[in-house]
Amino acid sequence: MDRIAITGGARLAGRIPISGAKNSAIKLMAASLLTEEPLILTNMPRLADTRFLGRLLTRLGTVVEESDDPSADVVTAGQTMSLTTREIVSGFASYDLVRQMRASFNVLGPLVARTGQAKVSLPGGCTIGARPVDLHLKALEALGARIDLHEGYVYAQAPRGLIGAEIEFPFVSVGATEHALLAAVLAQGTTVLKNAAQEPEIADLAECLNKMGAKVSGAGTPTITIEGVSRLGGARHAVIADRIEMGTYALAAAMAGGEVRLTHARPELIDALSAKMIEAGVGVTRHDDGVTITRDPAARLKAVEVTTDPYPGFATDLQAQFMALMTLAEGESLVRETIFENRFMHVPELGRLGADIAVHGGEARVRGVDALEGAQVMATDLRASVSLVIAGLAARGETTVNRVYHLDRGFERLEEKLSACGAVIRRIKGDGEPDE
Template identity: 40%
Template sequence: MQKFIINGGRRLRGELALQGSKNSSLPIMAAALLCFGECTLHSCPALTDVYAASRILNFVGCKCTFSDNTAVIDSSAVGSTAVPEGLMREMRSSIIFMGAMLGRTGECTVSVPGGCELGPRPIDMHLSALRKMGIDIRENGGDIICRAFGGRAKGAKISLAFPSVGATENVILAAVTAEGETVINNAAREPEICDLCSFLRRCGADISGDGESRIIINGKKQLHGCEYTIMPDRIAGATYLSMAAATKGEIILTNACVPEMEPFISVLEQTGCSIYTSENRIYMRSGTRLRAVRDRIRTMPHPGFPTDAQAVLMAALTAADGTSVFEENIFDCRYRHTDALLKMGADIQVLGKVAVVKGVEKLHGANVEATDLRGGAAMAVAALCAEGCSEITKICHIDRGYEKMEEAVRLLGGEMRRS
C-alpha cells in the first residue's frame, strides 16, 4: 500500500497551474452518455475517480480513452443499461450515471455508490425527483431498477428540499432528453453545475438559469458530441493556497477560476495573507504566522464557504495565532481528520457540528492515516508546516481528487514523496 512521506518546515514558493475540476469531470463524463457521437474533454484530471468513470462508460458500451488529460468518449452505441455494484462502489458520485442512463435509454440498474465515508448521503431526493418525471423505481437486493414509462422521461416541476448538487445533476441529465419542460426549484448553484450545463448546451441541450436557484430545461430528442474544456478545480486551488499559507510561503496559481474561488479567498484573506487576483491568476503571500479567522467559518451551499475546503483550511489554522471556529452544515462526519491533526499537536475540540481550533506554536510530524479525500489533503497541509517527518497512509483517498499531489508540492519546493 502506497504512502506519502513528508518532511515539513519548508516554505512553499512558486507557480502552479491548477488541474481540471474533479467535480466537473465526473458528471460531464456521465453526460457524454447522452450524446450520439464523440465527445472530447480537455483538462480532464488524471484521477482514480476519473478512471473509475471511464470503466463504467466502457462497460456499458461506450468507447472511452484517456491520455494527456484528454478524455475521448464515443457513445454512438450503448450496449448495457446496468452498472455492476463493483463499479458503482469505486466512487461516491457514481450515482450520476443513473440520470445519464435514463436520459439515454429510458432505463437503468444501479446500486448505492461507494467512496468516502462522510456519513449518510441519502439518494431519496434523487429518486423522488425522478419519480415525478415518470420513472418507475424499484429496489431488488441492493439494486435500484429504473424504467421510464413509455421509454422516455417526462418533464416536471421539481422542488428540491435541499440544494443538493447530486440531485440537481441527476435531474438535469434525465431532463435534457425528456418530453417537455422540466423546472428545478431550489437547484444547486455550484460552479460545477454551470460547467455541466455549459457542456450540455454545447451538445445541443436547451438549459437556462444554471447558477441560480431555478433551472429550466426543455427536452430534446437527441444530443450530439462536442469538444469541451473542463473548468479548473477550485478545491485543489484552495488546498494549495492553504499549503502555502500554512508554510508562510508564496504562490501563484495559474489556470485559476477566480470568481468561483471567492468564497474561500475572502476567508483566507482574514488570516493576514496578501492576495491579488487577475482574470485567471491568484497570487498569495503569507510570510508570517497566520491570524485566526475572527468570524465563524460556516460551510454552506454555493456561494457560501465550500464544505470541501473546510478540512484544508482547518489544517492551516491549527498553527495560527488565536482561535478559529468552524461550523459544518453539509456533512455529518466531516471532522474525521481532526484525530490526525491532534496527533500532530493541534488543539481542536469538536462539539457536534462545531469545531473550535486553538492555534498552537508548532505542529510535529506523525504517522497518520487518510480518512477521506479532503481529510487526507488536510493531513498533507499540516505535515508540510510541521516540524519533522510525517507519513500518510491510505493515500488512495487523496488520489481520488488530486493529480500527483507530491509532484505539485515538490514543484513549490516542498519535500513530499510517494513510497
C-alpha cells in the same frame, strides 16, 4: 499501500497550475451516455475517480480514448478524453463498480433517458456522512420513471420516455441537481428545477449539454429550466478549473509560508475562502488567470470563524484544509460544518501532530498552538487526507500520511506540484492496491 512523507519547514515559492475539476469531469463523462456521437473533453484531470468511471462507462458501451499533447508540460496540460457511446450495450451498473466512486450512480438518469431502463447499484454508505440518494430517485419519479428498489439495486423504467416536470428540492443538493439535469435534457416538454444547487460545476455541465444541443437556462441560479429535445449530438468542451484544488494549494501556501502563484484558474470561484484567508492575515492577490498567495511564516496567523454553506458560501470540501491552517493561528477559531454530519474525522489525526481541537456536534473549536510536530497519520477521506499534507508542510520533522489512495481520487500529481515550489515531499510506494 502508498504513503506520502513530508519534511516540514520549507517555504514555498513558484507556480502551481490548477487542473480540471474532478466534480465537473465525472458528470461530464456521464453525459456521454446521452448521445451516440463523440463527446470530447479537454482539460481533463488524471485521477483515480475518472479512471473508475471510465471503466464503468466501457461496460455500458462507451469507447473511452485518452490522449495527451506531446508538446505540452505534462504537469500543466490537461488530458483530452474522447467518449463515444454509439450503442448502450448494457444498462446494468454493478455494486462492484458503483461502490468505488459514489458519483458513478449518476449514470442512472442518462441510461433511462436514452434507453428507457436501467439497473444501477445503490452507492452505499460514505465515510463523511449518509448522503442518501432519495432526492435523485424522487426527481426521476417526477420525470415519469418507475423506480423499484430490490436487493441493493435501483430498477428504473420509462419505456415511453421521460416527461418534463416541475421539481422543487426540499434542500440544496448538488448531486440531485446534476442528476435531474442529465435526465431532463431528453425528456418530453419542459422541466423546471427549483431550489437547485448553484455550484460552478453545474453551470459547466449545462454549458456542455447546450453545446450538445440541449436547451438549458438558469444553471448557476436557484431555478434551472430545461426544454427537452429528442436527441443530442457530439461536442467539444473544456472542463472548468478545479476550485477545490485551487483553494487547497492556496491554503498549503499559507500554511508553509512564502509566495505561490496559482494559474489556469478562476479566482472568483474561491471568494468565500479568500475573504477568510485575508481575515487570518494571508496575502491574496487576484489575477486574470489565478491568484497569488503570500505569507511571512514568522508572522502569526489570526484565528477566524468559518461556517460551511452551499456555493457561493464557504465550501465544505475546503473545511478540513482550512482547519489545518487554523491550528497555528493565534487565539481560538470556530469551524461549523453544516453540510455533512461526519466531516471531522481528520481532527484526531491533526491531534497526533499536536493540534488542539475540540469537537461538539457540528462545531470544532481550534485553539492555535505554537508549532506542530511530525508524526504518522492516517487519511480517512479525500479532503481530510490533503489537510494532513498541509499540516505536515509546517510541522517540525517528518509527517507520514498513510492510505493516500484517497488523495489520488481527487488530486493530480500532488507531490510534483508541491515539490516544484520547494516542498520536501515524496511518495513511498506500497504493495498493491487498497481494498476499498
